[in-house]
Amino acid sequence: MGGPPIVIPVSALPDWHGCTQPGVISVGNRGAKALLLGDEPATTRFVSEHNLLLRWLAADRETELRDAAEAVLTDPKPLGRSAAPGRRTVRPS
Known part of the structure; x- marks a missing residue:
């Protein structure tokens, strides 16, 4: 495993499938947001x-x-x- 650090609600973890674009991103289809830091x-x-x-x-x-x-x-x-x-x-x- 690896990749850039991410700040994500625990409730959105099942919907997380990875991303490499830093910034605030949508996770899943329930409106959750995450902060993906640069790699x-x-x-x-x-x-x-x-x-x-x-x-x-x-x-x-x-x-x-x-x-x-x-x-x-x-x-x-x-x-x-x-x-x-x-x-x-x-x-x-």
Whole structure:
């Protein structure tokens, strides 16, 4: 098994048959939606205390990644150029 990470309701799992197009997608014919992340070789973590997904794409160290995420959570103004709709690149200080 493998493929890109996906956020999908448990109730929609029986209708999931795979997909490679990242973004919000329809699953089955009962109106369920799922979020399919891009198939980049990046560590992805769910940060439950902030209800967010965090992907490690460019930081050299984990501390830089956490610091950048905390900076965005504190002041959500974009810090870098957006690579795609719904996605922000941040530069740690």
